[in-house]
Amino acid sequence: MAAALPNDRLGFLLSFRGELTGARIRAALGVAGLHPRSVMTLMQLASGATSQRDLAAAMEIDPSQLVAILNELEGQGLAERRRDPADRRRHIVEITETGAAALERVDTAVNAAERELFGGLTDAEQALLRSLLDRVVVDPTGHDCGAE
Template sequence: MAAAHPDERLGFLLSLRGELTGARIRAALGVVGLHPRNAMTLMHLAPGATSQRELATTMAVDPSQLVAILNELESSGLCERRRDPADRRRHIVEITPAGQEALERMDEAVKEAERELFGNLTEAERTLLRNLLDRVVVDPTTHECGE
């Protein structure tokens, strides 16, 4: 029995399209000098300040990995950490005005990339794709988002 053509294997097809999509999104993020993991962190910080522990849980990343991400963002002036006055063991993380500006520029670049990537899909098809991808089983402990 002959092996299936790669286009017939959903995993291979999704992997290839994922790599191509990832490359296009990384190029868009490069416009503002952000790595995917840094951009994702800023997106999670956009709604408002949060604790460092809650951010790690929300992003499904190891707290030590989050520290490295936050160190990069903080040294670039895009976020800041401070001790919670109510609990000195807890750190509060917040996006800065410079981080908000970078996020807005990044959002425009990513929107353009998504128009290129998904321009042939109707809104209904994009919704269906999003819903189907939400159902793909991925163990977040076995990979790093955006790297």
């Protein structure tokens, strides 16, 4: 039995294309000198101030990971935390004007990268790809998350 070629293996193909796509997107994020998690955080904050706990839940990350990201963003003047006056144990996080400007630069660069990456696909094909990728479930525990 002949071994399957890499392009015949969907997992390998997706992994390889994902690495290339990730490299292109990371290069686009470089216009603001930000890491993907930092940009994702700013994107979440662009819709308005939120509690640190709600932000961690929305990003589906451990709160301790978020603290490290927020420390970096605050150090760069891109986001700020303050105590909630109604509950001093709670932190409110929001994007700063500098953060919004950085996010705008990133958005322009990512739009250009996505046009380059997906320019060969119609709008309908891009929507289909998004829909299909939403159905690909990766569970590090090995459980079958795709089972209905």
